[in-house]
Amino acid sequence: MRMDHQLAERWIAPYSHVLDLGCGNGELLAHLQQNRGVTGYGLEIDEDKINEAIANGLSIVEQDLNDGLARFADNSFDTVVMARALQAVKSPDVLLLDMLRVAREAVITFPNFAHWQNRIHLGLKGIMPVSEALPYEWYNTPNIHLCTFKDFEKLCAQHDIHIINRFAVSDSEKGHSSLMTALIRRAPNLLADVAIYRVSKQKPE
Amino acid sequence: MNSVGVVKPQTLHFAEPLTLECNRTLPSFELIIETYGTLNSDKSNAVLICHALSGSHHAAGFHSDNDKKAGWWDNMIGPNKSIDTNRFFVVCVNNIGSCFGSTGPTSINPESSKAQVYGPDFPLVTIKDWVKTQAMLSDRLEIDVWHAVVGGSMGGMQALQWAADYPSRLKRCVVIASTPKLSAQNIAFNEVARQSILSDPDFKNGRYLQAGTYPRRGLILARMVGHITYLTDDAMKAKFGRDLKSGKFMYGYDVEFQVESYLRYQGERFSENFDANTYLLMTKALDYFDPTRDYPLTQSAQPIDSLVPEELLASSLVESVKADSSEDELAKTLADSADIDNISASNHQELTALKAAFAHTECQYLIVSFTTDWRFAPERSQEIVDALMATGKPVSYINVDAPHGHDSFLFDIPRYMGAVKGFLNAPFMTDNQSKNSQQKLGARS
Numbered sequence: 001m002r003m004d005h006q007l008a009e010r011w012i013a014p015y016s017h018v019l020d021l022g023c024g025n026g027e028l029l030a031h032l033q034q035n036r037g038v039t040g041y042g043l044e045i046d047e048d049k050i051n052e053a054i055a056n057g058l059s060i061v062e063q064d065l066n067d068g069l070a071r072f073a074d075n076s077f078d079t080v081v082m083a084r085a086l087q088a089v090k091s092p093d094v095l096l097l098d099m100l101r102v103a104r105e106a107v108i109t110f111p112n113f114a115h116w117q118n119r120i121h122l123g124l125k126g127i128m129p130v131s132e133a134l135p136y137e138w139y140n141t142p143n144i145h146l147c148t149f150k151d152f153e154k155l156c157a158q159h160d161i162h163i164i165n166r167f168a169v170s171d172s173e174k175g176h177s178s179l180m181t182a183l184i185r186r187a188p189n190l191l192a193d194v195a196i197y198r199v200s201k202q203k204p205e
Numbered sequence: 206m207n208s209v210g211v212v213k214p215q216t217l218h219f220a221e222p223l224t225l226e227c228n229r230t231l232p233s234f235e236l237i238i239e240t241y242g243t244l245n246s247d248k249s250n251a252v253l254i255c256h257a258l259s260g261s262h263h264a265a266g267f268h269s270d271n272d273k274k275a276g277w278w279d280n281m282i283g284p285n286k287s288i289d290t291n292r293f294f295v296v297c298v299n300n301i302g303s304c305f306g307s308t309g310p311t312s313i314n315p316e317s318s319k320a321q322v323y324g325p326d327f328p329l330v331t332i333k334d335w336v337k338t339q340a341m342l343s344d345r346l347e348i349d350v351w352h353a354v355v356g357g358s359m360g361g362m363q364a365l366q367w368a369a370d371y372p373s374r375l376k377r378c379v380v381i382a383s384t385p386k387l388s389a390q391n392i393a394f395n396e397v398a399r400q401s402i403l404s405d406p407d408f409k410n411g412r413y414l415q416a417g418t419y420p421r422r423g424l425i426l427a428r429m430v431g432h433i434t435y436l437t438d439d440a441m442k443a444k445f446g447r448d449l450k451s452g453k454f455m456y457g458y459d460v461e462f463q464v465e466s467y468l469r470y471q472g473e474r475f476s477e478n479f480d481a482n483t484y485l486l487m488t489k490a491l492d493y494f495d496p497t498r499d500y501p502l503t504q505s506a507q508p509i510d511s512l513v514p515e516e517l518l519a520s521s522l523v524e525s526v527k528a529d530s531s532e533d534e535l536a537k538t539l540a541d542s543a544d545i546d547n548i549s550a551s552n553h554q555e556l557t558a559l560k561a562a563f564a565h566t567e568c569q570y571l572i573v574s575f576t577t578d579w580r581f582a583p584e585r586s587q588e589i590v591d592a593l594m595a596t597g598k599p600v601s602y603i604n605v606d607a608p609h610g611h612d613s614f615l616f617d618i619p620r621y622m623g624a625v626k627g628f629l630n631a632p633f634m635t636d637n638q639s640k641n642s643q644q645k646l647g648a649r650s
C-alpha cells in the first residue's frame with residue numbers, strides 16, 4: 001500500500017464513517033473497510049478508476065471536487081480523507097473548510113513543493129520540477145495549486161484549523177532509512193516530499 | 206456467439222384476486238415472462254429485469270431462427286455480457302396493463318357479459334402494483350431473494366419501489382436513467398401524449414376494438430412527442446440536420462425535412478404494435494410514481510389520500526385522464542404554488558421525503574445517469590444518490606457521457622456496461638455499511 005495511505009490509516013478510527021475525496025480505484029477505502037470495519041463513500045472523476053472501485057464492492061460516487069461538498073450535511077462523517085488531490089482543485093482553501101464542515105477531522109496528504117529536489121530544479125536549473133511526488137511536466141500537470149508545508153500550515157492558522165498530527169515523509173526508497181527519517185524530523189519542509197496532516201476545527205483534546 | 210439464442214416466452218396464471226392501489230380488484234391475472242440462464246441450486250443467482258414504457262418481457266435473444274430483431278436489452282443480457290447469463294438466471298416480466306401478453310386492456314374482461322376486452326375498463330395500475338405482481342412471480346419461481354433487480358427509465362422506478370417495498374428480497378438495485386418521481390415538465394409531456402390519443406376521433410372512448418377502429422393518428426402523435434424527448438438536439442442534428450427529402454422547399458405540409466420523415470416512421474411503427482389504452486395507462490403509472498407517498502413525513506405531511514382524490518383513482522381509465530381543472534381550481538393552484546424563489550426549500554423537503562422512503566432499505570445500489578438525458582436528467586438521479594448517502598446506504602453513482610439522450614440506456618456504451626457488470630459481480634458489502642453509518646447519523650441528529 002502507498003505510504004501516505006498507510007500513514008493516513010493510523011488516524012482513522014475503526015468502525016468510523018469516512019468520505020474519501022479523489023479516492024482513485026478505492027485502494028484506501030477497501031483497506032479501511034476490510035481491516036478496520038470502516039464504512040463510507042469515495043468521490044472520484046476518473047471513469048476507469050470508478051468502474052474498478054465499483055467492481056471491488058465499494059460505494060463510489062462520480063463527482064468533481066471542484067463542485068464542493070454541498071450535497072453532504074454538516075458532520076455527516078467522522079473523517080474526510082483526501083490523498084494528493086488538494087493541490088489539484090480550484091479552491092483548496094474553500095474545499096478544506098468544507099471538508100471540516102462535513103466531518104470532525106480531515107486527513108490530507110499533498111506533495112511538498114519546497115522539497116530540496118524541487119528547490120534545486122527551480123533554483124539552480126531554472127526548470128519546473130518533475131519528481132516522484134510531482135510526476136508531471138508544467139504543461140500537463142493537474143496540480144494547479146502547489147504549496148509547501150509552511151504554506152499549508154499558514155492557511156490552517158488563518159482559518160483556525162488545528163493541526164492534530166503531522167507526518168512528513170519521503171516517498172522515495174532512500175527516504176526509508178533511519179538517518180533520513182531523523183533528518184526529515186529536523187527539516188521537514190526541505191527534506192520531505194509528501195506530508196500527511198490530520199486537522200480539525202475543534203481543539204485537540 | 207454471445208446471444209442467449211432462441212427463447213420462448215412462458216405465461217403464468219395467477220388465480221388469486223389482485224387488489225390494486227386504486228382499490229379495484231382483478232379477479233385473476235396472467236404474467237408473460239422470459240428467462241435466460243439457469244437458476245442455481247440455492248436460487249441465489251436470479252436477476253429481475255424491469256421494462257420501460259414501451260418494453261416487454263422480450264429482453265434478450267430471438268423468438269425464432271429467422272427473427273432479425275433481438276430483445277430490447279440484448280446488448281446488456283447474454284453470455285459474458287454485463288448481465289452474464291453464464292452466471293445469472295435472468296427473468297424479464299411483462300407488466301400487467303401492457304399489450305404484450307400480460308393481462309391488460311386488450312385481454313378479455315372476465316366480468317363482461319359477451320367476453321369483451323377490458324379496453325378502457327382496465328383499472329389504472331401503478332409502479333407499486335407492478336412490483337407487487339413481480340413479488341408474486343418471485344414466490345411462484347421460489348426465488349426468495351433476487352441477486353439484483355435492474356431497470357432503466359420506468360424500469361428503474363420499479364427497481365426503486367422493490368427496494369422500498371420488499372427490502373429483504375433483493376441484494377442489489379440497479380437504477381438507470383430514472384428519477385425519484387416525475388417533474389411537472391415530465392407530466393406535461395405525458396399529458397400532451399395522452400391528449401393526442403384521447404382527441405383522436407377513432408379512439409371511441411377507448412372502445413376502438415369493439416368499434417372496429419383504431420386511434421392510429423393519436424398514437425403516432427403521442428409517440429412523436431415522446432420520441433423527441435428521448436433524443437437530444439445534438440443527436441437529431443447529427444442524424445438529420447436540416448436535410449430535405451427532395452432537396453428543395455415544397456411550400457406545403459407534406460414531409461419535407463428528414464427529421465419529419467423519421468418521426469412519422471417511428472410513430473407509425475409504434476402504432477402498429479402498441480395499444481392506445483396501454484399507452485394511456487402506462488404514462489399515468491409514470492405520473493403517479495412516488496415512493497415517498499408510503500412514508501409521509503410527520504411534519505407538514507399531507508394525508509396520503511389527499512394527494513390523489515379517491516374518485517380519480519377509482520374511476521375508469523378514460524374518465525381519469527380527462528382534463529378536469531376548472532378555472533377556479535387552476536387559479537387557486539397557481540396562487541397556492543410555491544414561488545420559484547423557494548425552489549431550494551422545496552428541494553430540501555424532497556430530500557427529506559426521499560430519505561424517509563429509503564431509510565429502511567437493505568440493498569446495495571448502483572445509480573446510472575447519462576449526461577445528455579433531459580427527460581430524466583442526471584440531477585434527478587443525483588437526488589436519489591443524495592438521499593441514499595444521507596441515510597448511509599451503500600450506493601455507487603456514475604454519470605455516463607453519451608450523446609443519445611434518455612435513450613442512452615439502450616445503447617452499448619462500454620463504461621456503462623462495465624459498471625453494471627462490475628457491480629453485479631462485486632463482493633457484497635457487509636451490512637455494517639448501513640448499520641454502522643445509521644448509528645452515526647442517528648447519534649448526531
